[in-house]
Amino acid sequence: FRLAVVQLQVSSDKANNLSKVRRLVKEAAGQGSKVVLLPECFNSPYGTSFFSKYAEKIPGESTQMLSEVAKENKLHLVGSIPEEDSGKLYNTCAVFGPEGELILKHRKIHLFDIDVPGKIRFQESETLSPGNSLSTFDTFCRVGVGICYDMRFAELAQLYNRKCQLLVYPGAFNMMTGPAHWELLQRAALDNQMYVATASPARDEAASYVAWGHSTVVNGEVIAKAGHEESIIYADILQYLADIRQQIPISSQRRDDLYAVTAMQQGSG
Numbered sequence: 001f002r003l004a005v006v007q008l009q010v011s012s013d014k015a016n017n018l019s020k021v022r023r024l025v026k027e028a029a030g031q032g033s034k035v036v037l038l039p040e041c042f043n044s045p046y047g048t049s050f051f052s053k054y055a056e057k058i059p060g061e062s063t064q065m066l067s068e069v070a071k072e073n074k075l076h077l078v079g080s081i082p083e084e085d086s087g088k089l090y091n092t093c094a095v096f097g098p099e100g101e102l103i104l105k106h107r108k109i110h111l112f113d114i115d116v117p118g119k120i121r122f123q124e125s126e127t128l129s130p131g132n133s134l135s136t137f138d139t140f141c142r143v144g145v146g147i148c149y150d151m152r153f154a155e156l157a158q159l160y161n162r163k164c165q166l167l168v169y170p171g172a173f174n175m176m177t178g179p180a181h182w183e184l185l186q187r188a189a190l191d192n193q194m195y196v197a198t199a200s201p202a203r204d205e206a207a208s209y210v211a212w213g214h215s216t217v218v219n220g221e222v223i224a225k226a227g228h229e230e231s232i233i234y235a236d237i238l239q240y241l242a243d244i245r246q247q248i249p250i251s252s253q254r255r256d257d258l259y260a261v262t263a264m265q266q267g268s269g
């Protein structure tokens, strides 16, 4: 099946962000895409000062639009927004199916709290609360969902690996961690023999948080990669995994007698 990643130029104009999503998803559908991935916080500039202003309940304006667009174009649509629920804020990825139905909500499990002196300090936990469950859904294959910083936690990918063929991460790495780690982390899933797709906002040099861009799809090797401007990239998810998992059978070669990665709770999916 064909996967599309929309590297949206997100602005402070929410209505404009939403109408561009409508147009670009339609364009991706016209190219035969069956699963479309949008960037982290596609309706809002990325930053702790924006989350409360742009946050919505689910369902709400932005996710209602996702539902309609998924239904109109008969595809699975994945996108994250700042979510408000019972007075708390979350970074939440919603997945809609081809009938416009909400399939799951993944609330970012690992909040992005880093402090690199002189370079970057970011503390999502000042405004956001973490999610507490893993999230998978079924389409042409089983898909595991994470959001951005979740990508740094190999244990999550390893748990998803037991049942998924594709991992999707809406994300927004920055001009420091982007060049250093963005592609490397995705390609590290080679060890897990999975497809991994990441969707970044396009780069906006004038933004308070400048996203790296370079949305990517890998299967160990990079099979599609955007530049830093607004664009759509496509990848055809094929037989590769079944072949490589058989040829290099690491899942049956694990030394379960020596180590284990264990979920305390499985969450949805």
Ligand SMILES: O=C(O)CCC(=O)C(=O)O
Residues within 6 Å of the ligand: 040, 111, 112, 147, 148, 149, 150, 152, 171, 172, 173, 174, 177, 178
């Ligand atoms: O891990 C990183 O370097 C960036 C993470 C991030 O921007 C996020 O979690 O939104």
